[in-house]
Amino acid sequence: KKKAAVIGAGIAGLAASIRLAVKGYNVDVFEANLYPGGKLSGFDQMTPDGRTYRFDAGPSLFTMPHLVDELFRLAGRNPADYFEYTRLDETCRYFWDDNTRLTAWADLNRFGQEVETVLGEPARHLHQHLNDSARKYQVTEKLFLQRSLHKMSTWLNRDALTGYLNLPWLGVFGTMNEANNGRFNHAKLVQLFNRYATYNGSDPYQTPATMNIIPHLEYNIGAFFPKEGMISITTCLLKLAEELDVHFYYNTRVTEIITEGKQVKGIRVSRADGIDTVEAALVVSNMDIVSTYRRLLPTARQPERILRQPKSSSGLIFYWGIKRQFAELGLHNILFSNDYQTEFKTLFQENNVSSDPTIYLNITSKLKPDDAPDGCENWFILLNVPNNTGQDWDAIIAQTRQNVIRKISQNLGVDIGKYIETESVLDPRSIEARTSSAQGALYGNSSNNRFAAFLRHANFSRQFDNLYFVGGSVHPGGGIPLCLLSAKIATDLV
Ligand code: FAD
Numbered sequence: 001k002k003k004a005a006v007i008g009a010g011i012a013g014l015a016a017s018i019r020l021a022v023k024g025y026n027v028d029v030f031e032a033n034l035y036p037g038g039k040l041s042g043f044d045q046m047t048p049d050g051r052t053y054r055f056d057a058g059p060s061l062f063t064m065p066h067l068v069d070e071l072f073r074l075a076g077r078n079p080a081d082y083f084e085y086t087r088l089d090e091t092c093r094y095f096w097d098d099n100t101r102l103t104a105w106a107d108l109n110r111f112g113q114e115v116e117t118v119l120g121e122p123a124r125h126l127h128q129h130l131n132d133s134a135r136k137y138q139v140t141e142k143l144f145l146q147r148s149l150h151k152m153s154t155w156l157n158r159d160a161l162t163g164y165l166n167l168p169w170l171g172v173f174g175t176m177n178e179a180n181n182g183r184f185n186h187a188k189l190v191q192l193f194n195r196y197a198t199y200n201g202s203d204p205y206q207t208p209a210t211m212n213i214i215p216h217l218e219y220n221i222g223a224f225f226p227k228e229g230m231i232s233i234t235t236c237l238l239k240l241a242e243e244l245d246v247h248f249y250y251n252t253r254v255t256e257i258i259t260e261g262k263q264v265k266g267i268r269v270s271r272a273d274g275i276d277t278v279e280a281a282l283v284v285s286n287m288d289i290v291s292t293y294r295r296l297l298p299t300a301r302q303p304e305r306i307l308r309q310p311k312s313s314s315g316l317i318f319y320w321g322i323k324r325q326f327a328e329l330g331l332h333n334i335l336f337s338n339d340y341q342t343e344f345k346t347l348f349q350e351n352n353v354s355s356d357p358t359i360y361l362n363i364t365s366k367l368k369p370d371d372a373p374d375g376c377e378n379w380f381i382l383l384n385v386p387n388n389t390g391q392d393w394d395a396i397i398a399q400t401r402q403n404v405i406r407k408i409s410q411n412l413g414v415d416i417g418k419y420i421e422t423e424s425v426l427d428p429r430s431i432e433a434r435t436s437s438a439q440g441a442l443y444g445n446s447s448n449n450r451f452a453a454f455l456r457h458a459n460f461s462r463q464f465d466n467l468y469f470v471g472g473s474v475h476p477g478g479g480i481p482l483c484l485l486s487a488k489i490a491t492d493l494v
Contacts, residue, residue, distance in 0.1 A: 001026040005267050005280035007254045007296070010038030010435070011480055012470035013286030014237040015487035018071050021244035023494065025282065029246060030269055032253040037234035038286075038435045039442075039472075040480065045321050045422040051373035053321035053422055055380060056230035060362040061332065063217040064481040065224050068233060071484075075240060083236040084227040091223045092332040094192060095411050102188075103330075106222060119186040129183050129193065133216035136170055140213055145476045145485055170210045172450050179209035191340050195358070198384050200477055201312025201443040203348045205341060208450040217481070225331065225367055233480065257283055257296045257467065264467045267296075282466045284490060289457045289473040290438035300463055309455050310448065311441035312478065313347060314387045314428035316400060320379040321372065321422035326412060329377075331366045335359040335411055348448070351386040353400050359383060359407060376421075387439035388428035397427060443478025444471075459490035468494065 004020045006013045009031040017027045035041055039058035046052055062085065069079035091104040091111075102118045105111040108130065112123030176197050180190045194204035196214040204211075226232045242248070249271070256268035258277070266279040285292045290307050293300065336358050337343045343354040362380040365372035372378045381404060385396075405417045428440030437444075445456055457474045461467035468490040472478030476485055 002281040003028070003279065004282040004284065005030065005278055006284045006286060007257075007267065007292075008032075008038065008286030008436075008471070009036040009238075009248060009250075010286045010471055010483070011040050011234065011237070012472070012483040012487045013038075013284070014234065014241055015071060015484050016284045016286065016468075016470045016491055017241050017246045018075060018237065018244060019487055019491040020282070020284070020494070021241065021246050022074050023491065027241075027244075027246040028278065028280075029241070029248045030252045030254050030267070030278075031248060031250050032436070033434065034250050036238050036248065036250075037231070039431070039437075040230060040234050042229065042231035043424075045319065045424060047321065047373070047421055051376075053319075053373070053376070053378045054229070054364075054371040055319045055378055056364065057317075057426065059230050059480055060364075060380060060382070061218070062224045062226060062230060062233070062480065064221060064484075067481050067484040068237070071237065072240060075244060077240065082239060083232060085224045086227065088223045088225055088331065090330055091218060092334060093328075093330045095333065095335045096188060097336075097338055097407070097410065100188065101328075102192075104192075104219075106219075108219065111219075115189065119188055121184060121186045121189050125184055125189075129180075129212075130215060130219050133212050133214075134220050136210065137213040137216040139170060140210065145482070146489070172208050172210055174209045176204040176207050176209050176211050179212055180204075188336075191336055194340060195334070197447075198313070200447050200479065201314075201384070201441060202447040203344045205344055206348070206448040208447075210450075211447065223332070227368070229364055229368060229371065254287070254296060257285070257292075259297070259300065259464055262463065262465050264464045282468070282494065284468045284470055286471045288435070288437045288471070289444065289469055291436040292469065295436075303457065306445075306455055306457050309445040309452075311387045311439045312443040312446040313384045314431060314440040315426070315442055316353065316383045316385045316397065316428070317426040318379070318381040318401065318404065319422075319424045319426075320381065320420045322377045322379050322416070322419045323373075323375070323421045324419045325375060325377055326414075328412065329361065329363055329366070331363060333361040333363070335361065335407055347384060347386050351389055351391060353383065353385050353396050355399075355403055356407070357383045357385075357400065357403065359404055361408070385428065387441045388432055389439065393427050393429055397425060437473070442472070444473030447477070459486055460493050 004025040004027045006017045006029040009029050020027045041057045072079035094102045115121045116123050180193045184190050197204035197207045199214050252271045254267050255270050258265045264283045269276050337356045346354040360382040363377050365378045409416050432440035470486040470490045476482045
């Protein structure tokens with residue numbers, strides 16, 4: 001059997017290892033951390049008296065579950081034997097400081113009624129927006145998401161032609177905010193749909209309106225919840241990979257990709273007991289593309305134009321064990337800022353965090369009660385923040401923590417500060433340190449530019465015949481579904 005080495009056990013590395021094993025490769029995965037999953041991992045917090053809060057560390061919204069199921073089917077397994085998930089009835093609860101509250105229901109007629117009742121916006125505007133999102137998705141999916149953008153064959157087929165003819169309609173020439181202002185009367189609904197730009201770490205006032213395909217995933221295909229939490233996406237894929245005889249080496253950092261002419265010969269790894277060389281017929285890097293070139297291939301030609309693209313936003317996450325329950329909160333909650341444009345200007349132009357940030361609050365114990373002690377809730381609070389350019393994060397975090405407590409307390413009418421009994425924080429520096437993501441960006445290069453899709457690295461190397469790239473920093477982009485697709489595109493090219 002030919003030997004394949006995968007660098008990193010993030011979600012894309014796991015998916016690539018499964019696909020290669022199914023193709024008949026003998027696969028080894030080398031992971032720098034002690035645990036698999038990269039950003040998609042989990043952890044516990046203990047109270048002094050021994051009660052436990054469980055948290056998913058990174059992703060909290062699960063869309064396109066069929067891409068996970070596909071891996072089990074590919075390996076001849078029944079996905080339901082490994083992984084259970086349900087579709088959410090309620091997609092998200094939205095809160096504004098003026099006490100407006102709106103629930104986005106999975107049942108779109110009910111959501112339409114809610115939008116009419118609460119905001120006075122005709123339901124048909126919502127339906128038009130989501131139908132438009134679906135049609136845009138169908139055109140872009142075939143062109144951008146299922147194939148390598150960097151192979152001639154992609155550009156010479158009928159789907160590509162449909163794509164070119166639809167470029168103006170796809171919204172390539174205007175911004176998301178302009179399109180949403182044209183669609184909706186109510187500023188709050190514009191804000192609600194502008195937020196989807198943050199799903200790939202971009203700015204709605206800059207990113208092209210093409211990104212209005214994102215709501216299609218959440219509303220038309222649906223938002224899902226894995227029964228055992230987001231971490232179970234990682235653990236079920238790990239189980240499948242191990243059943244396919246993929247070997248995982250943890251606490252093993254790859255320090256070099258060894259090349260000779262146009263061939264990759266293997267990798268150099270550093271473990272607790274020393275340095276080792278591993279030969280491989282094929283190497284797949286799930287490490288961030290900037291770090292892969294700069295650290296593992298320093299003498300190879302560096303694709304500077306791609307590596308130097310501005311990076312997406314990062315995240316600041318507070319994980320709080322809260323010793324109280326709040327009936328007005330659901331699994332996914334958003335507390336909007338009062339001035340969205342200023343918030344994004346602060347983020348992308350001033351590289352700072354707004355004093356009134358939009359707060360995303362996720363509580364898995366709402367659906368999975370054993371994630372928090374009785375009568376308590378596990379709060380995962382995520383703010384979109386700039387990527388790391390050396391800001392004084394300790395000062396930013398201290399100030400932002402106060403702003404977040406103030407805003408949530410005001411919305412709930414309760415001083416929530418006194419209910420926080422356990423706490424940890426993840427910030428752009430720690431995201432960078434734990435996963436090698438350049439500047440701690442959550443989604444690789446930013447998509448604030450209409451050519452962004454073309455400025456992501458391909459899923460294969462042009463310099464080395466047997467080197468491939470997967471994960472959130474390469475084509476087609478970040479987020480679990482796109483990372484899973486990157487593994488499909490890369491291994492289809494093998
Ligand atoms: P990563 O998760 O980045 O993992 C890379 C792995 O490679 C790591 O384990 C790292 O240790 C390892 N590695 C790196 N270098 C080396 C080396 N030299 N040697 C050995 N190992 C190495 N997505 C969604 O779909 N929905 C969400 O709701 C969502 N929310 C998010 C919230 C947060 C806070 C974060 C951080 C991300 C979120 N995302 C979300 C994005 C999603 O988590 C990522 O796009 C995805 O998990 C990235 O997977 P990846 O395969 O690119 O690898």
